[in-house]
Amino acid sequence: MSLLEVKNLVVEFPSRHGTLRALDEISFDIAPGEILGVVGESGAGKSLTGASIIGLLEPPGRIASGQILLEGQRIDNLNNDQMRSIRGRKIGAIFQDPLTSLNPLYSVGKQLTETIQAHLPVSDQEARQRAIGLLQDTGIPAAAERIDHYPHQFSGGMRQRVVIALALAAEPQLIVADEPTTALDVSIQAQIISLLKNVCKKRGAAVMLITHDMGVIAETCDRVAVMYAGRIAEIGPVHQVINHPEHPYTAGLMASIPDMDIDRERLNQIDGAMPRLNAIPKGCAFNPRCPQVFDRCLQERPDLAAVARSGQNTPTQVACWLHHANTLEGVS
């Protein structure tokens, strides 16, 4: 059974200019212990998806329809109190900026033990021991001393390790990581990403890794979902999506990554830009920019459907009429 299931999730923002649909019927699931990457341009809706799952959608944004299920139970319709017992304990979260994620006035130890004791019935002593253990697991040297230090006494990479430790403190089964390395030095990014991967695998926690960095996805994830204009364009095992992209958008993304071994005059680009929320075209959102567009794309919006290819255990799902056309006509 899936750990997390998202079914036809719609998130809207009522505004003075009308209601904007930021997420338009998103569906995916995450298996226990797997690492799902969610990739896309800024504004595609990745962070909103994460926020909806942990129930921290900022008003006036709200879930208009659809369901989110954790271990088979609906969590999108819970009130704040009920959601609170899930947050941290079942689902943890990591945000982008480690500098602002930690309260500067409290020691790291205090923030850790507070989280542990909010969810687990342990004594102060034991909470502190667990906290030290968490810090050691996330690679903080001299954990027993540094537990009493304040956030400003840690460097950026160290702080993100502390943040990871905090997210894991109550032993959740799913971590939503929203751009965890974007604010860090490139040299530190690799360390943090591999730390995240290892520490989660060790604890059997699944990860929803939100990022715009394809390289990180390639290194870390089991599966990846490509988002565009509030919809999922393609979702499948990582090496499949990267090496054999089915959706023209994904193909364009992959092609735009410069290759060190090939000499080029100009970088490959996808023409145009992602549409604004109040100007999403009819039919497939990508149709104005798609090099393979045809009539049906302009009229109807494609659903996610599996594309069968030989040699694949898990087929990639893609929302594109090209492939519906293929499967309908029986061409493989």
Added chain:
Amino acid sequence: MLAFVVQRLIQAIMVMVSVAFIAFLLFQYVGDPVLFMLGQDATADQIAALRKDLGLDQPFIVQFGHFLWNAVQGEFGISLRQGAKVSQLIANRFPATLELAVIAAGMALLLGIPMGVYAALRRGTLPSQLLMTFSLLGVSLPTFLIGILLILFFAVLLGWLPSFGRGDVVKIGWWSTGLLTVKGWQHIVLPALTLTVFQLTLIMRLVRAEMLEVLRTDYIKFARARGLSNRAIHFGHALKNTLVPVMTITGLQLGGLIAFAIITETVFQWPGMGLLFIQAVTFADVPVMAAYLCLIALIFVVINLTVDLLYFAVDPRLRVGKAGGH
């Protein structure tokens, strides 16, 4: 830490010296400094003798030095209006103002902080909107009008409370306190209330604004994402972060208390330093004005220094240095 304190002390001394300089200019050049020192009833001989003593033909800096030396000892000459030593006058009046100010400040903090927290946490509800409306009134009502309205209501119409003076005071050594008698308390209620209103609204608005800002930060969002209880988030994390800047700004605003005390003392004829100062201004009583200026500057400087030290004590970012590691 030590460097910080020393730097602050030096700044404080510079401010004091600059203020003393302005006071000195007042004393020396607006009217006759000799008359200020001796009073208006001095004889011609006394005047001549002091003029020689003061050496008014001596260089500027020496005269300033004299003034500073006198000032440090609290010697500011004789009040033009009252004919008494300025230092004596101020010493007599000081307790009245201090008691009034402390009670008003206490009330403002005790009421203002909870009201501000409530208005921030229960934003949009009816009670919080009422609070904000009340705070708007507080800012739009001049202090003297509040005093007049209170007098009209409680003294004239209802006759419950007295409207001027300090009531019965008890002398403890050099200090005279009105807090040990029933009459004293009755007299202090209306003036303290008047003085509190402005401070209270200020603190309430400040706390509310700061708290709303803090509630929007990433670390609060992260705390929520970790499933901490509302109590822990609001009163553990948010409140502490709110109070740190509020504390410093409030400390700085205490100056406002001293200023508004002038008005309150005028309305209620409260025998404090403020009333003395107003009378001095109306009468162009320069020695008193100069002395008041220096005293006020001293109080400000002390308050600022205390606030700085307090900030230091509370914010770990200032206390403990940065460490390394990655």
Added chain:
Amino acid sequence: MLAKLAAIEANSHKKDSDGMSNPISRWLNSDVGYSFRQSKTAMVAAFIAVVFIFCAVFAKWVAPYNPFDAASLELMDSRLPPAWSAEGSTKYLLGTDDQGRDILSALMYGTRISLVVGMASVMLSLVVGVSLGLIAGFRGGWLDAFLMRLCDVMLSFPAILVALLIAGVGRAVFPDADDSLAFGVLIISISLTGWVQYARTVRGTTLVERNKEYVQAARVTGVAPLRIMLRHVLPNVLGPVTVLATIQVASAIITEATLSFLGVGVPPTSPSLGTLIRIGNDFLFSGEWWITIFPGLTLVLIALSVNLLGDWLRDALNPRLR
């Protein structure tokens, strides 16, 4: 290259361009105008403020009497209560004071004085503060550091205290001053603490804009710094400065009223609302409350409506609160 510069310059102006021709309809349709139409309190406050300003400006024509023309006063009519009580008369709608002056007219003339002094001091603070802020932000260096220190020190001294001191010194230095000098000293004393807020805000924005590329580009092509400051920094600073000015007008009016109440404000020949309250205060105990209460009410209404407008303006211009 120049075309690119022009394009960058055009982009830097944060103005709402709906392409509508009429500036008023453009404003009404902008985000600020929309917020105004949504907020009943803002509209009521604006209406009240306009009424007061109207009365103040046209006092000579709107007021039933001129209360400061000694010849027109009738002592027989002194101390009359407002028209709706038993001994009052409709000749004097809000009653009269001890010299037979019509309270309603005195209110209008007094409002005029209060508004003039309030607005004049804010104007002065604004001009001084914005200029100093621009210079400090643009030049930087020791000038900037000195100015900021000065601001810090000045901020901790409350306006009333400074105003009182200046007034006191003024009296001592010019014991026989004439009226216009008294007004001048008063306006200066009120604006002496006001400029600090403007200077800080403008300096902050100047620093931010100064480091942006279009400013550096402009300097490289030889555009004069003054022109850069005026064309680029000023529009960005207009919002916060307007909010500040509005809120400061209210506090300037209250400060002036306080000073006049204490006897060190406007000269007695041109009484403002504060003076009227002071005069009326003496009659409070004998039951003639209207002499003090009506000017008091007027003062509060003016301050309240201006503060409400300022509050609304600040929320309307703050993108984060929408």
